[in-house]
Amino acid sequence: MTESMHPFIGHSKLQTALGRACRIGNLPSSLLIHGMPGVGKQHLALWIAQVLLCQHKTPSGPCMACKSCVLSLRIEHPDLHWFFPVPRPKKARPDNLGEALENARQDSLIDKRKNFLRPISISSEPGGIYLATIKYLRSQVYKRPSMGFSQVFIIGDAQGMVSRNSSSEAANALLKILEEPPPNTFFIITCDVLRQLPATIISRTVAIHLAGIPTPEIKTFLLENLEIEEKEADKAARLSRGSIGRSLGFLKNEGNEGTLELARQKSFHFLRACLQGNKTLIYQEALQLSGSSSRTLGPVIDSLGEALRDLALFILGDEDKIINTDTLQFLENVCSKWTIHPLSITESFQYLDQAKEQVNNNINPQLIITSLLINIQEKLSASSK
Ligand SMILES: [Zn+2]
Numbered sequence: 001m002t003e004s005m006h007p008f009i010g011h012s013k014l015q016t017a018l019g020r021a022c023r024i025g026n027l028p029s030s031l032l033i034h035g036m037p038g039v040g041k042q043h044l045a046l047w048i049a050q051v052l053l054c055q056h057k058t059p060s061g062p063c064m065a066c067k068s069c070v071l072s073l074r075i076e077h078p079d080l081h082w083f084f085p086v087p088r089p090k091k092a093r094p095d096n097l098g099e100a101l102e103n104a105r106q107d108s109l110i111d112k113r114k115n116f117l118r119p120i121s122i123s124s125e126p127g128g129i130y131l132a133t134i135k136y137l138r139s140q141v142y143k144r145p146s147m148g149f150s151q152v153f154i155i156g157d158a159q160g161m162v163s164r165n166s167s168s169e170a171a172n173a174l175l176k177i178l179e180e181p182p183p184n185t186f187f188i189i190t191c192d193v194l195r196q197l198p199a200t201i202i203s204r205t206v207a208i209h210l211a212g213i214p215t216p217e218i219k220t221f222l223l224e225n226l227e228i229e230e231k232e233a234d235k236a237a238r239l240s241r242g243s244i245g246r247s248l249g250f251l252k253n254e255g256n257e258g259t260l261e262l263a264r265q266k267s268f269h270f271l272r273a274c275l276q277g278n279k280t281l282i283y284q285e286a287l288q289l290s291g292s293s294s295r296t297l298g299p300v301i302d303s304l305g306e307a308l309r310d311l312a313l314f315i316l317g318d319e320d321k322i323i324n325t326d327t328l329q330f331l332e333n334v335c336s337k338w339t340i341h342p343l344s345i346t347e348s349f350q351y352l353d354q355a356k357e358q359v360n361n362n363i364n365p366q367l368i369i370t371s372l373l374i375n376i377q378e379k380l381s382a383s384s385k
Helices: 012-023 041-053 067-073 094-114 131-141 168-179 215-225 230-238 244-248 259-274 280-287 294-315 325-337 342-347 349-360 365-380
Strands: 030-034 080-083 151-155 185-191 206-209
Touching: 012 041, 030 041, 041 067, 041 080, 041 151, 041 185, 080 094, 080 131, 094 131, 131 151, 131 168, 215 230, 215 244, 230 244, 230 325, 259 280, 259 294, 259 325, 259 365, 280 365, 294 325, 294 342, 294 349, 294 365, 342 349, 342 365, 349 365
Parallel strands: 030 185, 030 206, 080 151, 151 185
Antiparallel strands: none
16 A cells, blocks of 8 residues: 555546635635545545645646645645544543544554555444544644645544534534634535534535445446455445445455455345244354444344345346345345245335344344344245245
8 A cells, every 4th residue: 555545536527626616715614525434525525635735736636746735645734634533542531631532543644544445444433523632623723824825624524523422512612613714724524424413513514415436436446446356346346335435345354354245244144044944043143143242233234135135136037236246146046945025025124224223222232133033034934935
């Protein structure tokens, strides 16, 4: 990996419009970029920051050559401030929390610079953006820029301000800054879904939705930026749902299977357990979850939904639309053994929604999976051929 950002892809029209607004000095002082995890929100924010700070802006964006551009590309520009959720430092006392959080952010920045292309996080410790961090941000906002005329503040995954790990104090403090921004200061806030943020913050910003990227563009991007085989790129792109960060989760990472790939494999074990004449495999799968956190189940439940959809597509003869293409043999075996009505598959999706809600409420993972799989098994009520 090089220590600089790779090109931003998939949103060229939006990029052109934003680049132009930066060049003619027409960019709103507060932007809010929202879209699914891994679709490129932070990346777009960093690109806008690079354009704003560039000393020789061009019609297509930043010049890529000036001192500012070089520093922005390495995420080392002193007037580019990037904030994001970090886990609350365990040993910090209330009086040095701000410092501990800032140290954690700096450590994380070193990591992000080295490895910009990273899969979306499915970690059980989502972290937060705390009041102490917004206070630190405020102390930087009212300083003069170090190099040029502007400062850019990116607040990534801003839903971290209002997660269960922090409180609304951070959001209120940010709101005060957005209400009275100093001149030549830009704020770029990102979140997955708008409703995650307080309406007061949204009303102070101009919101931009970042849509999913078409599958062929993701495949090309993976082939151009990573040393992987075409077959792997094809699989990851098909499973990406339009998100680069998600596609990376299906690729091997330092010899280990990607976290989303592991979730996908698990979901097929679950589906296999549902498609038995008895509950033995269901109990075995549940037993294996002993000691795990219910939050890690979210991606598995999502994958199970996709596995069920693929099964329905196979039954309907719509194989071209199947995304788990490596499971065709399994689907064929299932269909040769059992008679399943596609409607019963559609109806079993309600149980996936229920299970996801239980995950959010931190219910015991073994209970969630046992009841989910038994419900699906009964709903499918596959009859032996
Ligand atoms: Zn430049």
